[in-house]
Amino acid sequence: MKVGAVENVEVAKDTVAPRKGFKRGLSILDFIFRIIAAIATAGSALAMGTAKQTLPFATQFVRFRARFSDLPTFVFFVITNSIICAYLVLSLILSFYNIIRSVAVKSRILLAFLDTVMLGLLTSAASAAAAIVYLAHYGNPNANWFAICRQYGYFCSRISGSVVGSFLAVVLFMLLILMSAVAVSWH
């Protein structure tokens, strides 16, 4: 009977093998995507956080200077991107655990849940920043808001690139959540 039991386990392993390999591949892709997303959010936070420009002319009392902290939305953007970068680096541990133990389900569900929360946070920060960047580029004649990019060209190119990096991370988060869903459903 003991021998029979062992044989049964062997057979089960053989049947499960390709599925297990597929899940391991997904886990490795998950790990790589997390690293790329962490780099994208870190880059966004840095590009936005270090963006400043001082115009080459000044009056006696005023120096014309643009920094990200002039606009509260950008402060929110930098903080959110930093939080999400930290989360992504920490989540690498759990993601690595999923590569080793490819049958784990609860850790995948936990990650998918946290990913969804972070996706919401990142989407809101990126959209708000995009709305302000659009305003900086084109201004709004109806509200008498001036397009500051006409003067602060370098500053604007930095903040635009920063928002793009953040939206790249949003797309990666969506893929991560979908991959988690697929891996759990193949359980």
Add this chain to the structure above:
Amino acid sequence: MKVGAVENVEVAKDTVAPRKGFKRGLSILDFIFRIIAAIATAGSALAMGTAKQTLPFATQFVRFRARFSDLPTFVFFVITNSIICAYLVLSLILSFYNIIRSVAVKSRILLAFLDTVMLGLLTSAASAAAAIVYLAHYGNPNANWFAICRQYGYFCSRISGSVVGSFLAVVLFMLLILMSAVAVSWH
């Protein structure tokens, strides 16, 4: 043998009954939340879409007037809220189907997937609009953007309320997705 089979089904029905009642309760709550969210998004779209204010003074050439279509972000906001309201009304059919057939799983997963897409869209529209509303309220002295709310007070109260309604719908969407996840996992 036939009698035995029928008895088995009876026993299974008895065991599943409380779980089925719980799922039916969730489905009914799902239906109610969808109606509330549809009203919230419809109200947001209407409040924003009809918000306009003309100041009681005018020069010979200029009439001072604020409308939602003056700001592209608000146009995006109105369109998104309308789309999501239409989606919610349509999704009531599927939600009603879930109440009747409480064992359905695929229709729940489909709904949860569509809900997540709509949640992303709504979050981005609401955040972008919130960033602009904040700017309208407080302006930004660094960028020389004037707080238009000092003049257009009524217009501003309308657009602020509109954003609040949209964020209420965001919270309801999150609850809907969580409830779908619970209902599917209790399968």
